[in-house]
Amino acid sequence: xxxxxxxxxxxxxxxxxxxxxxxxxxxxxxxxxxxxxxxxxxxxxxxxxxxxxxxxxxxxxxxxxxxxxxxxxxxxxxxxxxxxxxxxxxxxxxxxxxxxxxxxxxxxxxxxxxxxxxxxxxxxxxxxxxxxxxxxxxxxxxxxxxxxxxxxxxxxxxxxxxxxxxxxxxxxxxxxxxxxxxxxxxxxxxxxxxxxxxxxxxxxxxxxxxxxxxxxxxxxxxxxxxxx
Amino acid sequence: xxxxxxxxxxxxxxxxxxxxxxxxxxxxxxxxxxxxxxxxxxxxxxxxxxxxxxxxxxxxxxxxxxxxxxxxxxxxxxxxxxxxxxxxxxxxxxxxxxxxxxxxxxxxxxxxxxxxxxxxxxxxxxxxxxxxxxxxxxxxxxxxxxxxxxxxxxxxxxxxxxxxxxxxxxxxxxxxxxxxxxxxxxxxxxxxxxxxxxxxxxxxxxxxxxxxxxxxxxxxxxxxxxxxxxxxxxxxxxxxxxxxxxxxxxxxxxxxx
Numbered sequence: 001x002x003x004x005x006x007x008x009x010x011x012x013x014x015x016x017x018x019x020x021x022x023x024x025x026x027x028x029x030x031x032x033x034x035x036x037x038x039x040x041x042x043x044x045x046x047x048x049x050x051x052x053x054x055x056x057x058x059x060x061x062x063x064x065x066x067x068x069x070x071x072x073x074x075x076x077x078x079x080x081x082x083x084x085x086x087x088x089x090x091x092x093x094x095x096x097x098x099x100x101x102x103x104x105x106x107x108x109x110x111x112x113x114x115x116x117x118x119x120x121x122x123x124x125x126x127x128x129x130x131x132x133x134x135x136x137x138x139x140x141x142x143x144x145x146x147x148x149x150x151x152x153x154x155x156x157x158x159x160x161x162x163x164x165x166x167x168x169x170x171x172x173x174x175x176x177x178x179x180x181x182x183x184x185x186x187x188x189x190x191x192x193x194x195x196x197x198x199x200x201x202x203x204x205x206x207x208x209x210x211x212x213x214x215x216x217x218x219x220x221x222x223x224x225x226x227x228x
Numbered sequence: 229x230x231x232x233x234x235x236x237x238x239x240x241x242x243x244x245x246x247x248x249x250x251x252x253x254x255x256x257x258x259x260x261x262x263x264x265x266x267x268x269x270x271x272x273x274x275x276x277x278x279x280x281x282x283x284x285x286x287x288x289x290x291x292x293x294x295x296x297x298x299x300x301x302x303x304x305x306x307x308x309x310x311x312x313x314x315x316x317x318x319x320x321x322x323x324x325x326x327x328x329x330x331x332x333x334x335x336x337x338x339x340x341x342x343x344x345x346x347x348x349x350x351x352x353x354x355x356x357x358x359x360x361x362x363x364x365x366x367x368x369x370x371x372x373x374x375x376x377x378x379x380x381x382x383x384x385x386x387x388x389x390x391x392x393x394x395x396x397x398x399x400x401x402x403x404x405x406x407x408x409x410x411x412x413x414x415x416x417x418x419x420x421x422x423x424x425x426x427x428x429x430x431x432x433x434x435x436x437x438x439x440x441x442x443x444x445x446x447x448x449x450x451x452x453x454x455x456x457x458x459x460x461x462x463x464x465x466x467x468x469x470x471x472x473x474x475x476x477x478x479x480x481x482x483x484x485x
Contacts, residue, residue: 050381067385074378078258079432085378088371092386117433118378130382137386 001026001063001141001173002047007055009042016042019055022192022201026060026140029167029174031188031204033181034195035217040177041070043194044143063141066134068127070145070177076119082129083114089136099136107132107162124155131162142166144176148183156180160187181208181221241352244359245407246420246450250443251366252404253425255373255397262426264301264313266418267320269405271297273327273414276339281330286339287351290409294402297323302395327414340415351410358403365400366439373397374435411450412465420446423472430479445475 002024009017016039024030032040046053048067059065074080086104089095104114107128113121121129127147134142144163148156160183167174178184184191184204191207193200195216200207213221256265272290279289297320304315327339366373372393376383380390401421408417424445425438432438453468460467 045381048381048385050384065385067379067382069379069381072379075258075260077429078377079429079434079438080258080374080377081434084435085374088374089386091371092375092388115434133382134385143385 001028001060002175003056003058004047005056005058007043007046007053007057009039009046009051009053011042017046017053017194017199018197020194020199022199024173024175024190027167027171027173029176029187029189030201031184031191032175032177033179033184033191033193033207033216038195038216040194041145044145044175044177048143059141064137064139065141065143066131066137066139067143068130068134068145068147070149074118077117078119079117081115082109082118082121082125085118085129086114086133086136089133093137095136100132103132103135106135106166108158122155123151124159127151127155127159128162131159131166135166139172141173141175144174146177146179148178148180156183163187181213184208241355241359242411242450242454243447244356244363245404245411246446247443248359248362248366248404248407249417249421249450250424250428250446251363251439252401253421253423253446254428254438254442255366255370255377256401256421257425257429258377262422264316265401265421267316268294268297268301268402269414269418270320270324270327271414272405272409272417273339274323274330275327276409276414277327277330285350287354287406287409290414291403291406293323294406295399298398298402299395302398305394306391324414339409340413355407355410358407362400362404362407365396369393369396370435370439411454412468416465416469419469420449420472423469423476424449427472427476427479430476430483445472448475 004023005021007017007020008015016037020043022030032043034040042051044067045051047057048065083100086100089100104111109125109128109132113125118126118129142163147163148159151159163174163176164187166172176188185208188204190201191204193207193212193216196218198216200212200216210220256262271293275289275291275293276286277289278293279286282289300319301316372383372388375386375388376390376393383390383393404421405417408420412420425442427445428438428442432441449468449472453471454464456462456471457464457467
């Protein structure tokens with residue numbers, strides 16, 4: 001689905017990503033981990049063409065990306081309702097009101113929340129709204145940048161389960177950035193670890209080792225595996 | 229210094245201008261470009277000065293300078309290394325200074341605050357056509373503009389040409405400033421774009437209600453301010469902006485209740 005070769009991203013004199021190469025198979029799930037400032041978001045922004053880069057990014061011809069960003073450009077007090085936001089999809093893709101209500105149900109946004117300004121939604125509801133917007137574009141790839149940041153523990157669990165279910169039921173390819181290594185261990189097929197001037201990719205059991213994490217993060221990293 | 233309306237078309241012009249201002253302003257306020265937008269209106273001044281010096285229509289000079297002013301803001305936005313607000317503040321304040329040196333006396337006051345006499349037919353036609361273009365742009369592009377507001381990266385993955393849309397919005401904004409130069413002048417037109425939208429942001433609960441409230445407030449301010457100007461024998465621009473400001477204050481009181 002995605003092939004990245006020799007990718008470098010540079011901001012002023014800083015080059016967070018240098019010569020990065022990896023690929024993601026169709027239907028696979030790749031977690032991107034690493035310390036703050038390692039270039040995880042820069043990687044996502046490069047592969048969607050939002051930031052200049054050197055190297056090659058090659059998506060499958062039929063790739064349709066749904067993106068859930070970490071950072072929004074929006075003030076939370078704007079009078080745009082959840083329904084206003086989702087209805088914008090009508091001008092971008094062939095989406096009906098039925099599609100919208102079906103998608104809201106799928107992601108678990110209660111009908112009463114759709115008429116509220118988006119700034120008044122809880123963190124978990126807002127993230128579900130962004131997922132709903134992405135799904136209305138009929139994507140076959142989801143890019144999730146710290147989906148559960150700022151969401152309470154039950155909300156995090158529900159969001160992670162939602163993504164796992166979407167991937168399983170809809171055959172989506174999922175790339176996600178996360179600091180929650182137990183979540184990475186549970187949901188990722190492969191892990192791309194960026195940090196310490198290196199990038200390593202492999203299955204969670206190979207990458208999430210104390211030595212490799214210490215090398216990437218520059219400190220000991222503790223995490224607990226919830227393997228169900 | 230009151231505007232004289234000679235024809236039905238000339239009466240339609242402030243209505244069209246106010247409608248365009250209300251709609252464009254909503255996205256300016258939500259994009260947090262109120263200061264940049266206000267500063268952008270100042271760039272019209274040297275354009276008017278140059279046009280007068282060259283003996284051509286001042287509106288043409290203003291429109292040209294505003295076009296390049298918006299282009300400058302757009303180019304700066306694309307450069308992450310430059311603090312856009314700072315550069316915009318410096319460049320457009322200098323534009324104001326240069327423009328004020330190129331005009332003098334009554335002419336300068338009118339250029340800064342608006343309120344010239346009889347409208348020419350060409351000006352009316354330009355005003356109506358440009359207002360229609362602005363309103364059509366906002367109404368047809370509002371969904372894409374909303375997605376871009378939420379996240380330019382989401383917009384990009386949804387297939388929106390973010391840079392092009394951004395450029396078109398800024399040029400639409402500058403065209404709206406040009407529309408109001410006759411009534412409000414280079415110093416005050418930015419206020420008619422920003423204040424009604426800021427009022428609507430206080431009161432509205434959805435995008436459509438914000439667009440409607442902003443348009444209604446801009447119309448009340450423009451028509452009310454013009455009527456007051458005629459009654460009080462004062463400049464139209466200051467009274468339009470004062471009326472808009474009064475409605476904004478009322479909205480704050482209403483919201484507090």
